[in-house]
Amino acid sequence: MLQVPFIRENKALVIERLAKRNIDATQMINNVINFDEERRRLQTELDNTLAESNTLSKEIGNLYKSGEVEKANLLKEKTSQLKEASKELAEALSSKTEALNELLYKIPNVPHDSVPRGNSEADNEEIFKEGDIPKLYGGALPHWELAKKYDIIDFELGNKITGAGFPVYKGKGARLQRALIAYFLDKNTAAGYTEYQLPLMVNEASALGTGQLPDKEGQMYHVTEDNLYLIPTAEVPGTNIFRDVVLSESELPVSITGYTPCFRREAGSYGAHVRGLNRLHQFDKVEIIRVEHPSKSYKALERMVDHVKDILKELKLPYRILRLCGADVTFASALTYDFEVFSTAQDRWLEVSSVSNFETFQANRLKLRFKNSEGKNELAHTLNGSSLALPRVLAGILENYQTEEGILVPEVLQSYTGFKIIN
RNA sequence: GGAGAAAUGGCAGAGUGGUCGAAUGCGGCAGUCUUGAAAACUGUUGAGGGUCACACCUCCGGGGGUUCGAAUCCCUCUUUCUCCGCCA
Numbered sequence: 001m002l003q004v005p006f007i008r009e010n011k012a013l014v015i016e017r018l019a020k021r022n023i024d025a026t027q028m029i030n031n032v033i034n035f036d037e038e039r040r041r042l043q044t045e046l047d048n049t050l051a052e053s054n055t056l057s058k059e060i061g062n063l064y065k066s067g068e069v070e071k072a073n074l075l076k077e078k079t080s081q082l083k084e085a086s087k088e089l090a091e092a093l094s095s096k097t098e099a100l101n102e103l104l105y106k107i108p109n110v111p112h113d114s115v116p117r118g119n120s121e122a123d124n125e126e127i128f129k130e131g132d133i134p135k136l137y138g139g140a141l142p143h144w145e146l147a148k149k150y151d152i153i154d155f156e157l158g159n160k161i162t163g164a165g166f167p168v169y170k171g172k173g174a175r176l177q178r179a180l181i182a183y184f185l186d187k188n189t190a191a192g193y194t195e196y197q198l199p200l201m202v203n204e205a206s207a208l209g210t211g212q213l214p215d216k217e218g219q220m221y222h223v224t225e226d227n228l229y230l231i232p233t234a235e236v237p238g239t240n241i242f243r244d245v246v247l248s249e250s251e252l253p254v255s256i257t258g259y260t261p262c263f264r265r266e267a268g269s270y271g272a273h274v275r276g277l278n279r280l281h282q283f284d285k286v287e288i289i290r291v292e293h294p295s296k297s298y299k300a301l302e303r304m305v306d307h308v309k310d311i312l313k314e315l316k317l318p319y320r321i322l323r324l325c326g327a328d329v330t331f332a333s334a335l336t337y338d339f340e341v342f343s344t345a346q347d348r349w350l351e352v353s354s355v356s357n358f359e360t361f362q363a364n365r366l367k368l369r370f371k372n373s374e375g376k377n378e379l380a381h382t383l384n385g386s387s388l389a390l391p392r393v394l395a396g397i398l399e400n401y402q403t404e405e406g407i408l409v410p411e412v413l414q415s416y417t418g419f420k421i422i423n
Numbered sequence: 424g425g426a427g428a429a430a431u432g433g434c435a436g437a438g439u440g441g442u443c444g445a446a447u448g449c450g451g452c453a454g455u456c457u458u459g460a461a462a463a464c465u466g467u468u469g470a471g472g473g474u475c476a477c478a479c480c481u482c483c484g485g486g487g488g489u490u491c492g493a494a495u496c497c498c499u500c501u502u503u504c505u506c507c508g509c510c511a
Contacts, residue, residue, distance in 0.1 A: 043472065047480040054480090057492045061441045064491090076491050083491090246433085246470085248451085367471095375452080377470080 001104040001211075001365050003379070004036050017110040020117045020326030028107055035100040042096055046089040053082040105214060109361040111326050112335035118325025124338070125325065130309070131318035133342055134400050142345045143398040144276030146407065147173065150422050155276070165266070165281030172422045176397075176409070177284060179416030180390055181259050184286035184311065188387055191307050193257035193288055198237035200260060201228040206240040209366045211332050221263050230263035234287035235384045239362060242291055246377055247370040253300060254291040257387065259284065277391035278350065284390040290383040291368065294360070297381035298335075301357045304385045305337050308353050311388060314412045317396050318342040320349065334359045339388075341396035350392040355385030 007014055011029055018025040056079050063072035116125050147153035152173025158166040169177050189195050207213040207229050212220055221230040231237055238258055247254070262285050266274075277283075288307070292300045305321065312319045324336040333356040340349035360379040363369070369377040401408040406423025414420050 040473070043480080044474095047473070050481085051479055054492085058441070060491045065441095072491075079491050248433095371451095375468090 001101075001361065002107055002110065003360065003364055004032065004100075004104070007032055008036070014110055017113075018108070020111045020115050021108060021329070022117075022119060022327055023108075025107065028103065032100065032103055032107070035096060035103060039093065039096045039100055042089060042093040046086060046093055049082055049086045049089060053079055053086065056082070108331045109334050109358065111329055112357070114323065115329055115335060116323065116325045118327045121325075121328045123325040124322040124328055126320055127323050127337075128309075128321040129319070130313065131316065131342075133318045134344060136344055136400075136402065137404050139404070140345050140399070140402055142276065143343070143395040146398045146402060147276065150407065152176070152422060153277070163281070165279070167277070167280065172417070172419060175417055175419075176394065176413070176422070177390060179413045180393060181284060181286060182416050183413055184388055185257060185259055187307075187311055187314075188257035188286065188288055193255045196238065196241075196256050196258040198231075198234055198258050198260055200231055200237075200263075202231055202236050202240065203228060206236060206243065209240050209243045210236045210362060211365065212236060215331075218267055219265055221265060231260060232264045233262050233285065234258045234260040235289065238287060238289045239366065239382055239384065242363075242368040242380075242382075243366045245366075245368055247291070247368075247380065249293070249370050249372060252291060252293045252370055252380065253296065255288065256290075257286060257288045259286045261285075277395045280391055286387055286390075288385050288387045292381045292383060293370070294378070294381050297357050297359065297383060301335065301337075301355065301383055304355045304383060304387075308339055308355060308385060308387055312339065312341065312352075315393070315397070315410045317393070317400060317410075318344075319352070330354075330356065332356075332358050332361050334361065341392060343392075343396055343399050345399040345402070346395075350395060351389075352392045352396070353386040353388050356383060358382045358384075 002014070007029060011033070015025050015029055018029075056075050060072045060075050060079070063069070063075070116123060118124065141149065144153075144155065147155070150172070152170055154168040154170055155164075157168040158164075161168070185195055201223065204213065204227060207220065212229070212232065220232055222228075223230070237260075238256060241256070242254070261282055263282055264280075266279060266281060288304060290297075290300050290304070309321070319339055319341045322338045322340065324330075324333075324338055329336045336354055336356040338351050339353035339355070341352045342348075343350045359381050362382045363379040366382075368380050368382065370380050372378045397410060398407055401410065406421045409417050409420050409422065
């Protein structure tokens with residue numbers, strides 16, 4: 001969530017930048033400022049009442065000691081009045097604070113200066129493109145047909161065991177998945193990321209910390225018996241490592257990577273564009289997460305982009321990079337680059353990675369701070385990116401590497417798979 | 424799942440109704456000394472709110488209660504440890 005002092009001091013800028021998201025935030029921002037003023041007024045009033053009450057309590061103690069019981073009893077009456085007053089004030093204060101927070105939860109992050117204004121994903125800005133789109137043979141198939149032909153992914157079996165969106169990978173298909181995970185993790189750790197294995201379920205506090213709650217509750221699988229949520233991305237457990245943490249400046253930057261399955265309800269999604277591996281309820285992803293000094297976070301974002309580029313280049317997949325427009329940039333992000341691989345047989349681009357700088361938006365909710373050179377606690381910047389999400393990379397490989405003899409395995413993966421062709 | 428014990432600042436660990444935001448040690452930071460470092464010595468060092476800055480307020484696992492007054496007493500929840508049971 002945004003920081004109130006920042007909103008107070010940069011009101012015009014905040015409204016102007018939020019307009020990139022096609023929202024007129026004037027009313028919301030005015031409310032934030034008003035609520036906050038009211039909140040501070042109540043706080044001061046409550047503090048004064050408590051101060052008075054504290055002083056009187058000390059006096060009463062002294063009076064008892066010196067045996068002046070009557071005087072003490074007189075003061076007691078006054079403290080009970082103050083107590084009632086403070087109780088009312090405390091209630092008013094907490095309801096005002098809650099109202100303010102609820103409001104703040106609903107305001108998305110302020111987009112970075114470079115984010116283009118836009119109405120839909122059509123306004124995303126293509127900033128880079130690389131790799132040749134292969135010319136496929138006449139009988140080229142989309143990946144869900146290939147999966148069936150070579151018996152490497154069984155969607156129907158997943159239907160039987162669980163339901164739609166929970167595919168079963170078999171034989172060389174399963175091995176290829178494992179190869180991709182190992183390859184991604186190796187690339188990430190070679191780039192300095194520390195590998196983590198994280199819990200696949202998180203508690204409510206963690207889901208709140210990274211912003212899945214309260215607004216995206218319906219997107220997560222919820223284990224009601226124990227009030228735990230299945231993670232929609234490793235970002236949730238990974239970033240919550242740093243909830244309520246004060247780092248020393250020398251510990252920055254922190255960079256971690258982790259492989260996890262991801263679970264998403266994807267309520268309301270259906271149709272041809274979600275066929276096969278294009279959209280799943282359970283999928284695998286290797287994530288990279290960074291905690292950065294605010295002055296260095298945008299450099300770090302560029303480095304993350306370069307890192308993902310390097311991987312796609314090694315896999316020899318045709319891809320492009322989009323700078324997301326205001327309409328498409330996610331709620332918590334200030335600047336997001338999406339990577340899309342061209343799926344030749346489907347003749348469309350598939351998102352395989354999303355790399356974002358959240359600036360202090362997540363850190364504020366998480367209370368993730370570092371002790372700066374002046375010895376003061378300051379919110380850190382958080383960033384994350386997929387490096388990479390498996391299913392669509394797999395779809396891209398299957399479709400782009402298909403030949404009449406079978407599906408070739410990208411060279412960099414061959415040492416991981418132990419085979420060169422799926423046939 | 425059953426029985427018992429515990430939860431205090433970055434860590435360890437005192438504190439059982441007012442003099443406690445909290446001893447002491449370690450760690451961190453600054454300084455003295457040193458060519459530099461280490462050691463030693465001196466000082467400093469929790470977080471949040473609030474203020475131009477002070478003042479002031481809140482926080483001793485979470486929530487509630489008793490009391491003029493709670494880290495300290497009571498209730499409750501959570502977590503950890505020990506023992507037993509079960510178990511990959």
